[in-house]
Structure formats: structure tokens, C-alpha cells
Amino acid sequence: MKLNYRGALYPVILSVLFICGQPAPAHALPRDVVRFEKAKESFREGYVYFNHQKYLAAVEYFRKAIAEYPDYMTAREYLARSYRLAGYKEEAIREWEAFLEEAPDNVLVRQKIEALRYQDVKELSGFSIGEFVLADEVASDEMRRYRFPNPVDFTVDAEKNVYITSFSSGKLIKIDPNKEGLDTYNAGMSSKLYGIDHFNGRLAVADFGEDMVYIMDTSLKVRSKIGAAGNGEGSFHGPQGLCFDAKGYIYVADSGNHRVQKFDPGGRFLLSFGKQGEYEGELYRPTDVAVSGDNVYVLDNGNNRVACFDDSGNFIKNVAVPESRSMRGISLFKENILIADEKTGLIVYNPSSEKSLVKSSWEKKSRSFSKLFSALMDRDEYLYCLDFGAESLYVFNPLQRHYANFDVEIASVDVSKYPVIAFYVSVRDRGGKPLYGLKRDNFQVIEDKVPMSGLYVDYLKDKDTSSSMVFCVDRSEDMRQYHNDVPWVAEFILQKMRTNDSFRVASAAADYVSETDFDWSRRRALAALGGAGYGAGKNIGKALYNSITDLVPRINRRGVIFLTDGVLDEKSFSQYTADNIIFFANSHHIPIYIVSFKEKSRTLERIALSTGGAYYFTRQVENLKGIYEKIHGAEENRYVLVYSTLRSATVNGWWSEVKLEVSYKNQKGQEWGGYFVP
Template sequence: MNFSQRPPRTAWAIGARMPALIAVLVLLGTGGLSANPLNMASAEAAEEFRWGVAAYHNGLFNESILSFTRALSLVPDNVESRVWLGRAFLSSGFEAEAVSEFRTALELGGSREHLENVIEIIERRQSVTRDVVRPDRYVVTAEIEGVVNGEIRFRRPTAVRPRADGSFYVTSFTQQEILVISANGALIRTLRGGLVGFDQPFDILETPHGTFVSEFGADRVSRINDRGERIRSFGQSGIGAGQLLGPQFLAADDEGYLFVTDHGNRRVSKFSADGDFVLSFGRPRGSFAGFENPTGIVIHHGIVHVADSAHRAIFRFDRSGNYLGAIRDLGLSRPESLFRYDDDHLLISDSTSVVLLHVEEEIVSHPADFGGISGMRITSIAADANGNLIAADFDRNRVYLFADLSGVYAGLHVTVNRVFSQEFPDVFVEVSVQDRFGRPIVGLNASNFLLTERNRRVPAPTLSLAGYRNPRLEMSLLVDRSAPMAAHRDATAEAASELFRQVTANGRLRVVSADANPSVTAPAGTGTLATVQAARDGVYSRDWRFDAGVRLAAAELIPLQDRRAVVFVTQGDLPPDAFEEFGLVELAAFLRNNHVRFSVVTVRPGAIAEELSYLVEETGGTVSFVYGPQGVDPLVQRLRTAPSSRYILRYTSALDTDFGRAYLPLTVEAYLIRRSGRDESGFFGPLRF
């Protein structure tokens, strides 16, 4: 299966469009299309519609817009053509035009529920700054019970920790196990610590340097593998340096150092990722009275925040243990875990409630509604990869899943990106699932989807690919060909060489030159030397085209199923006419709506143009300096691991294609606990003669 197989326009016109037109005329003559009069206009409109749908599913949005426009010029009141024209505009980044077409389709009698939902989502995203959305209220959408009909799943959960794939860990303190729970709330596997087993596991933390577990009963911290087997341990019972008495919560900084709250010793101990003791802090010193009962810990903007349930406060330290101050008078009763919610906020589990703390302003709110549940002790709170909250209830042996209240009502945003039917009756459907703000929903499997063809449920679709699990990367390296860049040829070559080395380890890279007439100068599959030379050499001048270059670089990626990224190598400035043909907002929408991340590699240190920063932020990209300490490594790693909303489903169709002439409607619905969403699409099978 390959989404990149495109029917060339000329080949289609000569080899397929004329037979299709003749077939439509035959049907018209025999009454096969009774809804249309017997005339050439209807036949041409039907044939243009077929081409438009095929072009859309192959990522040829300009071609599809032209075809749907021609079809509507012939039959102006056709709702299906109007809806598809809106879809093509939306995928091309022209969101205002898309909304206009959807509204016209509504006036013509189109599906009100579906079209109004699409319009609402587009307009909401246009009015909300990305990554600055914080729900006001969360409600319980599911409870996972630790004991069901006498069967023990877990007991005394002390911590919950989210994972990048939408699943999460639950530490079962008295059952001495760690559970991995899916985004659907189902048990994936149980980690038991190998032959020796865990001894009252309290917390678990995944870091780039490994996964660590604090074992309260054994006074140690263990590093484990994916199967839950212990690789090594450090710490031992005692009060000396590097010794522990009841280790509880864990945190790690960006250098890999591990911080552990030590309940019995009333301190925090710091270790290297290899388990070497570095230092401890928490004893009375200067204006700091010392810990009484240190609990949760988190590192936020480089500052170590430690909760103390006895002091009912949050204390702050630098990473060397120097006291920086405290956040008091928050109305806390028994603060335990701390979790970084976003750049400004921390989540605090506070006995019977959840507190959201604005760190800078020291203002709290209570976003989680437990619905009157009594007898709780919330020992841990976290936000998962899909923006939901997860809470561990130690006393009631439960884990609660919370969702944004408005999101429960608004549901999921499901989009059928394309349908590949060349292997009919086997059909592949690429779907994206996002929340109402456009953030990816990860962790879904085939059971989360319901597909219907002509109102008949498709049996047993399978999940062919989940984007969030796919590390393979397709990259377009876009090179700035402005006159000042001529002085940075060597830096450009360095960036191309490093990106090629990293990307082609599991992916492909092509070079696009943003000169006066942007073009692909090194297609995917070109060797290292030729790729680097294509990036370095070129025509540098004042007459270079940024907007057209970005469109071309992204268009090369759209038909492909793997992760997509445009990386712009530049000196950081843009000319006044950078968006002469395509506007900045439209360009961002084009990238975002086709799941292409835009990133920047600079050849000189310093700030980049605001427009470049906007594209990076809107698409979830990043910025790197080619000669920075880590070079382009973090950029590529981010592109390989960032959350992805794309899924590819496979099923066997039971419909009759009428030799490729029948339009086959398809509806895809996605469900995640109490949220759902749907999209309506359609396709044609291969033409048969």
C-alpha cells in the first residue's frame, strides 16, 4: 500500500477521462442517472466530479479545486460537489473559502449536523491561539476500579504517570506491581520487577535516560526495562549520604539528574542517571525551616518545586539544593504529588481535591469535579497525552479519568484525509483524530473506529498504521536562496549533511531550492554527496520565493503516509514580498491541515523573522542553530516523537463500484470513552473497462 501513487493529469485526461465520460453518457441515455437531465453538461459535471475526488485523495488539491469548480459551473446546485470543493479549499489552506462553500452547501440542503460541526471547528481554531487553551472544568468520564467482583487488579495506587502514546502507568503499592493502562482504560500489561519483584513501588518516571521506580519498602530506586525487569538499583536503607528511608516521588531535569523525595529522612536526594549520589537538601538552613513531610516534586523552568504536606506549602530550590523561597497560603490541606501542567501551571493532588497553581502569580483554582465522591485520598494527579486528567485514589482503590467538560460536548474532530482504493475491494483510509483545538488524539486502536458504507457497518476494520507509533520521517529540506545566504554555503552543507545522516536512518530526505523558480533539486533517494551538493549549490539572488518554496516542499510530502516535515535552512530573515502569492495565515493552514511540521535551522545565531516563528508555532515545529551544542539532533528527535493524530485503517469493501463509475460514500466515526466525532467522505473504485 502506497499513498504516493498519483495518476498524472495528462494520463488521466487521455486514458481515463474520455471513457468515463462515454460511460456516463450511456448511463444518461438509459436512465441510469435519473437525477440529471440527458445533456452534455451533466455528463461533464459527473466526470469532473470523479476526477476531483480522485485528485483530492492523491493530494492534488489545486487539480481537485479546478475540477469541482468546473463541475459546479455546469451543475451549480450539486451539494456533493459543493462540499468537496470546501474540503479541497480547506486542505489547500484557504479556510475562509472553505467555510463559504460549506455554508452554501447548507443552504442547498447538505448534512446540517456534519457541516455545522466542521464550520464551528474551523472558526474556533481561527479564534484561539494554539497552545494557549486551558479548560476551566474537568469531569469524571470513567472510573477504573482496583478490585472488581473479588478480582484484584491493583490496590492502594500511589502514582499515575502518563506516557507519550496515550497510555499511563499506575503503581499498585500493596499489590507490588505497576500496571500499564491504555488510553481506553484497558490493561495492556503488568510490570512486576523481574524475579525479585518490586517492594512497595511508589512512583515511576520515564526519562530519556531510562525508566525509574521508587520502591518505598526496599529504600531504593530501580531502573527497569520495558518488560518491568530491574536493570540496576541504587540507594539503600539508612540516613547517610545516598541512603534512603521510604523514597516516594521522582523528578528529572533536562541533564538527566534524578531527584527523589525521601520521606523518612525528610529530604530530597539527587542522583545521576547511573545512580551515583550527588547531593541532598531539605535540612533547616538560613530562612528555610526544613522539611517535615516532603511529598511531590517537579522541575519547572529549571526550578525544583517540592510539596510538604505538613507545611501545606510548595518550596522552591535551584538544582544544587539552594533554597529560593516558598509558595504558601494556598489553602492546601495535604498536598502530595506535583505535575507540570503547562508553562505557567502545576497540578497538585491535595487529599480530596485537585489544585491548579499558577506558579508566577501564586493563584489557585480547582478544575476537577469529582461529582460528590466521598472517602477519597488523591495521592497523584497528571495530564495525559490527550489532555485528560488522571487521578489515583489511594483509599478507594480507584483511578479516575477526567475530560474537559466542553470537550465532552464538543466531541472529537475526525477528518478523512484520503482514501486509497487502487487495491479494491481492499480499501485504505487515512484518518486524523484531534480535539476541538486541533491537538492530536493518540493511543487509539481499531476498536475506537466505526466505518460505514451507505449506512452499512464495515465489519472488522484493522489498524494498518498509527502515526504516534511511527518514527519514520519524510523530510523536505528547503534552502533559503537569498543573496546573503551565499556567504553561508558551508553552513548549509553542514546542515544538509547532518540532517541527511539522521533522517535517512529511518526515513527519506529531498532538497527543495527556494530560488526564483522553486524546484526539487535532489529527490528522495539521492545519495549523500549529491544531496549535500544540491543544498549547497544554487542560484542565490534577491528574487527568491519563500512562499512558493514552502508550498512545493510540503506538496512533495502530502501523498506520503509517514511523518512529514519541512525544514527551512536560512539566515533568519524574510523579504517584504515573502508572502506575495500565498498569505502567511493560508500557508500555516496549508501545513497544519496536512500534518506537516515546519521547522527552522539557522546558519547564524540570533532571532528569526516573526513570520517564521509563527509557522513554527502553528505547526508544532522547532528551531535549531546548525552549530549549536546539540546541532540538529533535538530537532530530528522532536519530529520523530511528536504526537501524531493520523491513523490508517484497512477494510474490505462490500460495495459494487460499477466498474469504477459509482461514487461510494464512506463515514468514519471515532470514539474515546465519552467523546466521539465523525466525518463523511467518499471515493471511486478503479476504472474497469
């Protein structure tokens, strides 16, 4: 669109300057129009780089746009976004603060600054489980054919779907995060479903009435059954609570036999521990079990205590919880034990301090639990409490987060298939943790003040799982001695790769060099690993930064593997700091795995652990074997919002303003953006 400042279009074009809500200047002069036209061209160039996720290149053009026209607030806001997505937190905050000097009432920008500042504070302050606010409630009598009378236990999967067992009806109910019933499983007339747990797409469900444990998938299809009535190995008499451990082993509280039984992931009996009694190592009608590491915690309800064993069934100790009166369910969160007591309410017990906290009511004590049977904290720190008496599932939110907004961030916009538009989006809580499992109903897209329909959000979820990895090798002179071992380390990953995976070999000394394109060729990767040379310098910061940069545009699971001797020099992080690397990687959910031949660097270890990766030595063969699975099996936490615009393509060059809104459990978040009509 050609600008004619004397025509009616001039105010419209100038309004692009102030997408964030500020009015256009009323006294614009012809030279202002010329300057703005130059600034707009720079902005469009930067916008192209932004959408290709080349954020540092975008920074240069957005800075140029602001230099041409200092009041170009949209350019300044996109400059701040680009800094943030490029790993420069303080620079992003500085630009947003400059924005607020001109538009102090802009709430969205203020919230972005507060979110970044809060993440720094949260790392130091921690989180108190004791303060929570009701965020949502699922009542059985409102669920129609998905009712769950006399509920006793529940679990939550990675997609935030809830599975509730109904003791009186013998049914298992599946409900989505927005309280829509999805599926039911009816075990039979004599069934009394009790405990349930979820692990890696599998459900384990105890049937108290049939003395059996069902292994199901998340579609509620029974894949196998464990046990029968009796007191022998692998048999049950009234099984109640159960759980998976981190390796998929199953522990069952065999209440009527006064013991706990352990099964391997295939359902084969391994061992049992406990017998009827009140002394050390003895149990009386245990109701539930939870596992953390090597420790097994059993609710020994008949003896009103928590019995602790190791994972081989050896007794460790008994823990008395003074507030307990009738313990029903147990779960673990960080260093705390959560006990659902049907008479007391929720008891939060800390084994280290031996202190406990009781929560039985909320909303200034106007509401309280009737008979609490089960409670757990999910990974997003929502507290779920299942009330047998009220036949309701309550969802609570930490108090300090309840009144905070979600942090919604647009990483890029794809208009290549116009009129189909795709926004690549991340959603985080105020602490910076990704929010998983959101559904279409949790999003709304408003384009030029018109709500868009037909939104599709599962593009990445529905794709076949694949992964992209950068295998970057430290090629400083001291690494030459390990040259023949480099391919050996890479083989732990290359041998497991599939045809839809991709692998890039890179080298780093004073500079970063990509040795191969992204592909799945083991032969090309090994040739590059064996053929690269060595040189002076050890610019590890640049190596990690560029490795992340290479992975940012990839739309599958991603990870960096950096092979080094663990030795740093004074210039290793002079160009890109460790904090830059961590913030950059976390902005795009890319873990970094450090593999060292020799030394352990605290700086590299901090980078690895802070990005969700790990620090391994080459001698830790079993850990090296697991890197591929950790990257390939990671959960996708980006969203692609796809919809068809109503705008005609005849308005080429028009800026369409878009607002994204997110709502979940009474919390909200929003972001604005837009695109130029191609």
C-alpha cells in the same frame, strides 16, 4: 457504469449528487443527465488528485464539476475539504457555508465550520483549568485480575496507557485507554510500590518497602535498579514520589531521609538536597517532586508547603498553600501547580498570581474525592485524578470541550490493493490539537450502512521509524556570500541519516526548484547544495508552501528546514501568506525549522513556532545538531484505517459511501467519505 436516464439506475446515480443527505431532484431532465455526467467526470478527476494529496489540483476539477452542475453537493463538499487541506481556511469555510445554504440541516458540515472558527477564538481566549466534567472512571473492583488496591500514584504514556502503583499489593498495573487491563508487574511480598513517572519509553517506579527505584520499559520489564536501604548517597529510606525532567534525569523524594536525590538518565547518583528541619532549604517527610525547566518543586508535606529549588539543589523559596492539609502528589500544567491533597482534594495553584482553586466534588457536589493521592493533566488536557480511598481513577474533561465533537478529517483514500481499503485520517480536538494514541476500538467504519470488521489502525505505528525532510535554501543574491557554509549546515542532518530516511534538496529565489529526489544519499545532497546558483527574487512563501507540498504524501515523520539570511522583501509572502503556510503545515502535522545566517525575522519565527518547529541561528550549533532527532523522533499522529470491503469488484465505478466514527472518553466525532470501486 453507463448511465441510462430512462432506466432504473438513473435515480441511483443521481443520488451520488447528494451523499451528504439531500434528496435528488424529482424532475430531472435529459439535459440534466448530460450535465451531471460531465460534472461527474470532473469530480472523478478531482477525486484522483485528492487521493494523491495534490489538493490544489483537486480544487480545479471540483470547481469545474460545480460549474457544470451547481447542485453537485458532494463536489462542493470535497472542494471545501481540498481548500482546507491545501491551507486555505477561509476558502474552505466559504464553500461549506455555501453548502449549508442548500442543506441547512447538515450537522457535520456545520461542525466543521465551528471547529475552524473555534480554533481562532481559542488562540486568543486560553483555557481555564477550573471547569471540568467527569468523562470516564476506572474502578479497581471492576478490573478483576488487574485490580489496584490502595493506589498511590500513576502516570500516562504517549499511547494513553495508564500505569498505576498499588501500595498494599506491591503491583504495577497497566491499563489501555479503553479500560482494558494489559499487564501487571508484581514486585514481591515486601514491596510497597509508590511513585511512578514515564519518559521516552521508560518508567521509573519507587518501591517504598524495598528502598529502591526500578527502571522499566513500558512492557513492565525491569531494566535496572537504583539504590538500597540506608542514608548514604544513592540509598533510600522510604522513597515516595519521583519524576523525570525533560532530559531524562530522575528526582526522587527520599521521604524517610528528608531529602530529594537526583540521578542521571543512566541511574548514577549526582546530588542530594534538603535535610530534616523546618527552616529554609530544610524538609520534613517530602512526598513528591516535580520539575519544570530549571525549577524543582518539592511537596514538603511535614511542613505543609511547597519548597522550590533549582536543578543544582540550591534553595529558592518556600510557597505556602493555605488550602493544603495533607499533600500527596504534585504535577505541573502550563503555569499551574496541581497538588493532590488527601483531605482537601485537588488544589490548582498559580505561582505568578499566588492564587489557588480547590476542586473536591463534581456533578453538583453529589460526588467527591475520598482521599486524593495523585493528579495530572495530559497533553490532550484531560485531567486524571487517582483516589486512594475510593480506589478509582477519574478522568475529567474541560467543560467547554466536553460537549464538543472531535474534528475527523480524511486526507486520502487508497484502493490500489482492492478489496483492501485504506483511509488516511487525522483526529483533532475542537482546539485543533491532534488526538494521539487512539486504538482500534475507538474507530468504526461503516460502508454503505454496513459496519466493517477486522479494522487495522496501527499501520504507521508498526512501520520502522523513518523520516523525510526538505532542506530548502534561500538562493536570493544576498545569500551568495554564505554559499560555502550551506553544506556545513546540512551536514548536521546528513551525517545522522539512516538508509530508510529520505532527504530532498530544494532552492528558492523567485521560484521553487527541487534539486534532488527524496533519497538518503549524502553525496548527491552535497553535490546539489554546492552546485545550485543564485538569482533575483525572494519568494519565501512559495518556497515553504512547496516544501510542505512535497512532504504531504510521505508516510513517515516529516519536516522542513529552510536556510536563509532572515531578510524578507515586500513580495516574500505575496503569493502565499504566513497564515496559509501555518494552516497548511498544521493540517498535515509538518514542523518548519528556520535556520538563519544573519537576521531574525518575526514572521519566520512565528511560522516556525506555530508549526511546532524552531527558529535557530547558524551559530547555535547544539540546536542545529538536534534538528534531525526532533523530526525523526516526532510522534506519529495520523491514522490509517485498513479493512477489507465486502463489495464485489464487479461493480466497477460504483461509489461506495463510507462513514467513519471516533469515540473516546465520552466524546465522539464522525466524517463521511467514500471511494469509486476500481
